[in-house]
Amino acid sequence: LGVSCGLDGLVCSPREAAELRRELGYGPLLVTPGIRPAGTESHDQERTATPAEALRAGADYLVVGRAVIDHPRPLEALRALKREIDLS
Numbered sequence: 808l809g810v811s812c813g814l815d816g817l818v819c820s821p822r823e824a825a826e827l828r829r830e831l832g833y834g835p836l837l838v839t840p841g842i843r844p845a846g847t848e849s850h851d852q853e854r855t856a857t858p859a860e861a862l863r864a865g866a867d868y869l870v871v872g873r874a875v876i877d878h879p880r881p882l883e884a885l886r887a888l889k890r891e892i893d894l895s
Contacts (some may be wrong), residue, residue, distance in 0.1 A: 810835050821856035821864055828865035840870035844887055847874060858888055859895035 809817050816836030819827055824837050841855040849855040850873060861869055871888060878884035 816867070820854035821861035821866055822854040824861060824864035824866045833865075836867045837865055838868040838870060839864075839866040840872070842869045842871045842888075843874050844884070844891060858891045862892065862895050 810831055814835065816838060817827065818838045818840065821839040821841060824839055827835075827837060839856070839861045841849075841852045842858055842861055843849055843852075843855045845857045845859075856864070858869055869892075875881050875884045875888070
């Protein structure tokens with residue numbers, strides 16, 4: 808619906824990104840919240856993914872929140888996420 812209305816992108820679960828890519832191609836940007844580093848808790852979110860999983864599924868932008876801001880060492884958490892992205 809969003810794409811047919813002229814939107815340039817969509818916010819979706821990383822678990823839905825691959826299906827949207829198959830259906831819509833690479834036209835719309837996909838923004839995926841719920842990104843968690845490998846081996847961390849998902850908290851109250853049910854459809855989470857690691858950065859590598861989300862990128863493989865076709866995400867263009869990753870939204871990371873509590874995995875960084877609630878971490879006792881946020882800069883360390885960001886660096887770990889960057890390493891995961893670089894390795895994907």
